[in-house]
Amino acid sequence: MPRGSSREELRASQAASSDAFVATDPIYKELHGLLHNEAVSVTKCAKHFVDHTIAFATDVERKQELIHFVEVYGGSIVELAARTPYQDGTIRRRLVGVVHELQKATLKDPQSATGEPLHFHDDQESIIWKDLPEFWLACAEERSGFGEQFRALMVSRPLTLTEPVPWDPTNTTREMERWKNLSAFWAEQSSSSSTDHSKFALDAFHEAFEPVEESAQTGDRDFLLQTACIWMINGAKWMWPHCYRGLGGWNVEKWDHWKRCLEDRQQTSSSDETMALVEEALAIMSKAEDQER
Numbered sequence: 001m002p003r004g005s006s007r008e009e010l011r012a013s014q015a016a017s018s019d020a021f022v023a024t025d026p027i028y029k030e031l032h033g034l035l036h037n038e039a040v041s042v043t044k045c046a047k048h049f050v051d052h053t054i055a056f057a058t059d060v061e062r063k064q065e066l067i068h069f070v071e072v073y074g075g076s077i078v079e080l081a082a083r084t085p086y087q088d089g090t091i092r093r094r095l096v097g098v099v100h101e102l103q104k105a106t107l108k109d110p111q112s113a114t115g116e117p118l119h120f121h122d123d124q125e126s127i128i129w130k131d132l133p134e135f136w137l138a139c140a141e142e143r144s145g146f147g148e149q150f151r152a153l154m155v156s157r158p159l160t161l162t163e164p165v166p167w168d169p170t171n172t173t174r175e176m177e178r179w180k181n182l183s184a185f186w187a188e189q190s191s192s193s194s195t196d197h198s199k200f201a202l203d204a205f206h207e208a209f210e211p212v213e214e215s216a217q218t219g220d221r222d223f224l225l226q227t228a229c230i231w232m233i234n235g236a237k238w239m240w241p242h243c244y245r246g247l248g249g250w251n252v253e254k255w256d257h258w259k260r261c262l263e264d265r266q267q268t269s270s271s272d273e274t275m276a277l278v279e280e281a282l283a284i285m286s287k288a289e290d291q292e293r
Contacts, residue, residue: 025076075135086180186200205254262285
């Protein structure tokens with residue numbers, strides 16, 4: 001079978017599996033329903049799932065149910081983020097809020113005589129829900145599934161959470177929309193150090209704003225620019241302070257470079273979606289600068 005055909009079949013299978021999951025999985029459907037119910041606060045939504053966790057944990061015979069629940073719930077958060085349009089800030093912010101509320105919950109292991117925290121795995125840092133077990137794995141799997149080279153790398157060694165994701169020019173429209181939606185979610189989450197994805201923002205800016213010959217990316221330049229704008233629009237509130245204070249790989253020189261690039265693209269972009277995102281990103285950058293100088 002030709003290599004391309006095999007890849008397309010795999011993608012179709014993954015998409016069908018994802019659609020079946022959201023249509024039938026009770027945990028996903030419950031999370032989706034609560035998030036879209038404005039009468040349910042973020043705190044109550046998180047507490048609902050914390051209570052489920054406690055119910056499983058207090059019964060030693062339900063250990064496997066606890067493991068399944070944590071696995072599926074972590075994946076459900078990421079799947080819901082991937083399916084929430086990046087333009088829908090209300091649902092995205094509610095989802096980010098639920099994750100932060102989960103992390104605040106202090107769950108003691110009812111089977112521990114010394115009151116140890118409840119762990120997902122006994123041999124690693126995986127406190128439920130402080131460390132968000134399975135959530136980080138689901139994020140890494142989304143990243144690994146987006147870049148063809150990254151997928152190939154996975155065959156030879158385990159994935160990491162910090163590697164850049166090479167752009168795959170064969171990515172489908174569905175995959176690109178998921179990536180933009182997740183970028184908005186990760187940008188929003190990164191305002192908290194406990195859910196920091198900021199390295200991937202730097203990757204997005206590099207791929208969008210560096211000359212093509214210096215970039216590993218060879219794909220749809222509009223898509224790369226849209227993704228960078230989405231990161232900026234949803235993350236400028238923490239990005240500018242990072243740049244202003246010179247934290248990590250962030251500095252004012254980079255910020256000014258990104259701004260100049262956006263101003264240049266403002267004059268040349270032909271896509272309505274790209275143009276709107278560029279204009280919004282520039283406005284957000286100016287607002288962030290005004291708040292802290």
